[in-house]
Amino acid sequence: MRATDDRGAEGRGELNRPRQPNAPLLRVRGLRTVFPTRRGPVVAADGVDLEIAAGEALGVVGESGSGKSVTFLSVLGLLRPPGRIEGGEILFDGRDLRRLPMRELRALRGRQMALAMQDALSALNPAFTIGQQLIETLEAHGLAKDARVQAAALLTRVGIPSAAERLDDYPHQFSGGMRQRAMIAISLAARPRLLVADEPTTALDVTLRAQVLDLLDELREQDGLALALITHDLAVVAERCPRVMVMYAGQVVESGPTAEVVVRPRHPYTRGLLESLPRLEDPDRPLHPIPGQVPDLARLDAGCRFRNRCSMAVAACAGPTPLVDLGDGRASRCLRAVEVTP
Numbered sequence: 036m037r038a039t040d041d042r043g044a045e046g047r048g049e050l051n052r053p054r055q056p057n058a059p060l061l062r063v064r065g066l067r068t069v070f071p072t073r074r075g076p077v078v079a080a081d082g083v084d085l086e087i088a089a090g091e092a093l094g095v096v097g098e099s100g101s102g103k104s105v106t107f108l109s110v111l112g113l114l115r116p117p118g119r120i121e122g123g124e125i126l127f128d129g130r131d132l133r134r135l136p137m138r139e140l141r142a143l144r145g146r147q148m149a150l151a152m153q154d155a156l157s158a159l160n161p162a163f164t165i166g167q168q169l170i171e172t173l174e175a176h177g178l179a180k181d182a183r184v185q186a187a188a189l190l191t192r193v194g195i196p197s198a199a200e201r202l203d204d205y206p207h208q209f210s211g212g213m214r215q216r217a218m219i220a221i222s223l224a225a226r227p228r229l230l231v232a233d234e235p236t237t238a239l240d241v242t243l244r245a246q247v248l249d250l251l252d253e254l255r256e257q258d259g260l261a262l263a264l265i266t267h268d269l270a271v272v273a274e275r276c277p278r279v280m281v282m283y284a285g286q287v288v289e290s291g292p293t294a295e296v297v298v299r300p301r302h303p304y305t306r307g308l309l310e311s312l313p314r315l316e317d318p319d320r321p322l323h324p325i326p327g328q329v330p331d332l333a334r335l336d337a338g339c340r341f342r343n344r345c346s347m348a349v350a351a352c353a354g355p356t357p358l359v360d361l362g363d364g365r366a367s368r369c370l371r372a373v374e375v376t377p
């Protein structure tokens with residue numbers, strides 16, 4: 036076992052390294068994002084490492100406030116002040132986004148990376164038709180040729196019937212599910228290579244949810260889209276994402292191949308999330324929500340952040356708990372990782 040480096044990549048000379056042909060499309064090392072607050076600095080992403088290759092889906096799970104959105108808003112350059120990236124490296128296609136000139140960065144972020152959010156209603160502008168919003172996005176990315184035809188094709192792609200006619204509808208004329216899919220169409224308009232989908236299906240019913248997730252699968256398989264799927268729902272991740280990253284209180288606490296993580300978790304927090312899930316095959320199984328609450332991020336000590344809720348905690352958990360590489364693509368921040376029973 037070896038501890039992964041939590042300090043970020045500064046000083047490791049990786050920036051000058053030649054690009055590797057099989058390098059992941061997105062590689063984040065030691066990301067540290069901080070919000071200054073009256074109660075002191077809140078480190079909402081604390082030494083986050085992650086990788087996503089083209090055509091791959093990474094599931095990102097964790098309770099509310101664990102730092103999932105902040106991590107990816109930092110990656111996409113959409114973090115709002117006073118939030119600030121204080122450390123780490125964000126490599127997209129081998130280039131460190133934190134060191135690119137602003138103009139290049141904007142072009143890259145608009146064109147190659149996109150965000151689809153949970154709340155389609157607030158993401159769409161009620162004063163413009165769906166078509167206008169799609170066409171505007173296409174034009175902004177230099178894809179103005181036959182923009183209306185392209186816009187209709189995008190709507191068709193996300194499963195909206197009679198797309199050419201529906202282009203002239205306003206968002207309020209679309210159902211909730213259609214708005215969600217229209218928003219995904221807009222986020223795909225510039226043909227991004229990386230899509231961050233932040234709870235893209237939370238507002239949808241079961242059928243629509245499956246449709247949207249099928250679409251994302253298809254884009255990944257056919258177009259090589261790299262996908263980060265942020266969700267509270269470990270069941271969705273188990274079904275759709277080959278790899279998963281579990282976040283707790285600003286840190287990655289466990290990561291690995293989803294099929295193995297859900298069967299044999301290596302962190303008590305992951306196990307807790309699994310035990311709080313209903314099971315389709317056993318609907319009567321009692322659910323066990325994780326007792327206690329996420330700690331106040333402005334009042335953390337050096338120890339394991341989960342230890343006050345953890346039935347396995349021992350005295351050593353008050354000391355450092357680095358993310359440890361367990362081999363076979365798995366990593367855990369628990370000192371007793373191998374003792375965690377399913």
Ligand SMILES: Nc1ncnc2c1ncn2[C@@H]1O[C@H](COP(=O)(O)OP(=O)(O)OP(=O)(O)O)[C@@H](O)[C@H]1O
Pocket residue numbers: 070072077079097098099100101102103104105106117118267332
């Ligand atoms: N504008 C802000 N000011 C201060 N702290 C913030 C701000 N935005 C986020 N945070 C801090 O960052 C933490 C992580 O927030 P984040 O939105 O990333 O959580 P999340 O895991 O995505 O939760 P959710 O699932 O509810 O979206 C929050 O708990 C909060 O402490």
